[in-house]
Amino acid sequence: MLNLSNNNKPNYSRLDQFSTIKSLANRPHYKILNKILVAFLVVVLLILFLPWTQNIAGQGNVTTLMPNQRPQTIQSLISGRIEKWYVREGDYVEKGDTILFISEIKEDYLDPNLVENTKAQMEAKKQSVESYGGKVNSLSNQISAIETERGLKFEQAKNKVKQSILKIKSDSTDLEASKTQLKIAKTQYNRSVQLNKDGLKPLTDVEEKRLKLQEVEAKNITQENKLLASKNELINARVELNRINAEYTEKVSKARSDQFTALSSQYDTEAQVNKLKNQYTNYKIRNGMYYITAPQSGYVNRALQSGIGENIKEGTAIVSIMPATYQLAVETYVSPMDFPLIQQGERVRVWFDGWPTIVFSGWPGLSYGTYGGRVVAKENFISDNGKYRVLIAPDDEEEKWPKQLSIGSGAQTVALLDNVPIWYEIWRTLNGFPPNYYQSKSEKNEKDKK
Structure with missing residues (x-):
């Protein structure tokens, strides 16, 4: 039933009529209880204003500081x-x-003498390179000899051309003299014939002049033939000059072609030598593997x-x-919300699995069994577990980490941030707010300087 009527509601003012209720106010332990409650409330109120160190908790494992020191x-x-x-x-x-x-196990390398055989092939190819080099030098000397011989032959042919030209000039002069003698002989012969007709010269004189005229004509024809022969010799000398040039040009071209062929073979053999050197070195190194x-x-x-x-x-x-020697470190993982508050060089409290520890995260000075560390690196890419990786090294200014720690053992970390009242930290936690953005002392000093 619903208590809708006022008559059905309990009347608490009527409790005073009972003697038990009246005696409660007069009992001594009631006053003591009130004082205890008031004192407890005062203590709680004071605790709310105590300082609390904000922190970022992380969980990870023991590792090494240097990559080459890890398993x-x-x-x-x-x-x-x-x-x-x-x-x-x-x-x-x-x-x-x-x-x-x-x-x-590979068939290409099963030969036990593979290295020695490859070296022998390499040495043979080196000798082949030397042979091609000698052939190239010989052809170079041959080309030089051909060039020298061509120069001498060319000079000889040019001298012959000059001799032919001079001979043509000499024969031309002789021909002109012969023509003059022929003209004189004809004049003398005509004069003798006229004087014979006039009875002034005998017939024998006319015969003598006729004979001399014939001799001069014969000599003139001989001289013309001699001039034509000299001209032919000049043509032959010039033809010989061109022939010598063409002949020795062909010899030089053939020698140069052989030289280039030898150079090509030499370069190809050198490439084979380099390839064999590479194979020899690879085989030698492979034997050491x-x-x-x-x-x-x-x-x-x-x-x-x-x-x-x-x-x-x-x-x-x-x-x-x-590795036998290594530097201990701890890799821990923090949530993405806390990652921006982690700064390189900041101090971190660390405790390890299996070591006696009493931890008060808000009061690091009261904790026992924790060790000091500093942030040396932080990963800017999220890990597979949805958190960011932070690497922590031992703090040289605090107690050394235990030497008995094993690589891979578990570790817990607390990064210390700003100091705030406890009531503020409770309020922040209840509302899901991140810790205060913390500036290190070095950043504060740089900011003050600016």
Whole structure:
């Protein structure tokens, strides 16, 4: 039923009529309880105004500061078959110690004398290069000799041309003299004939002049033939000059062609020599890859391959090794909302799994078992777990981290921010607000200087 009537409502003012209720106000422990409640409220009120250090909590694990100090796997650069193990799990190895020996499985490298044979081929090709070089030098000398001979022959032919020209001039002069003598002989003969007709010369004188005229005519014809022969000799000398030029040009061209052919063969052989050198070096280096050695000093954690006679491919991980010397660090992950507040160089409190710890995140001075650290790097790309990775190194100004820490063990971190009252932190947390944007002392000093 619903209590809609005033008559059905309880009357609390009537409780005073009971003696038990009246005696409550007179009992002594009631006053003490009131004082305790008032004191508790005062204490709570005072606590609300106590300072509280805002912080960013993170969870991660122990790692190393340098990438080359972290656990790594040793891989095989070539394919092969496992023949012999030189270490076992847990052994300590120095840099360069042999871990494993493998044998060749590829047919291109099965020849045990492959390196020596390749070297012999390389030496033979080098001698071939030297032979081609000698042939090129010989052809160069031959070309020089041909050029010299051509010059001498050319000068000889030019001299012959000059001789022919001078001979033509001499024969032309002789021909002109012969023509003059012929003219004189004809004049004397005509005069003798006229004087004979006039009875002044005997017939014998006319016969003598006729005979002399015939001799001069014969001499004139001979001289003309001699001049024509000299002209023919000049033409022949000029033809010989062109022939010598063409002949020796052909010889030089042929020698140069042979020289270029030898140079081409020399360059091709040099290329083959370089290729063989490359192969020889590769084979020599490959022979050294049969023994897999430790890249640095450390402990063999785990053998990833096992057995004898097992084939492995290139790039296959064989063993995992942990470097002997390393610098501890912690990689922790923070939420995207807190990531902008993390600054490089800021101090962080760290505690490790398995170590006794008492933590008061808001009062770091009251905590026990925590160690100091500084932010050395932060990743600006979100990780697969939806958080940002931050790398923390030990703080040199505080107590050193335990040497017994193992790589990969869990770690908790708290990045210390601004100091605020507890009531403000409760109000911020209830409303889901981020911590105050915190400026480091160095940033504040730079801002004050500006």
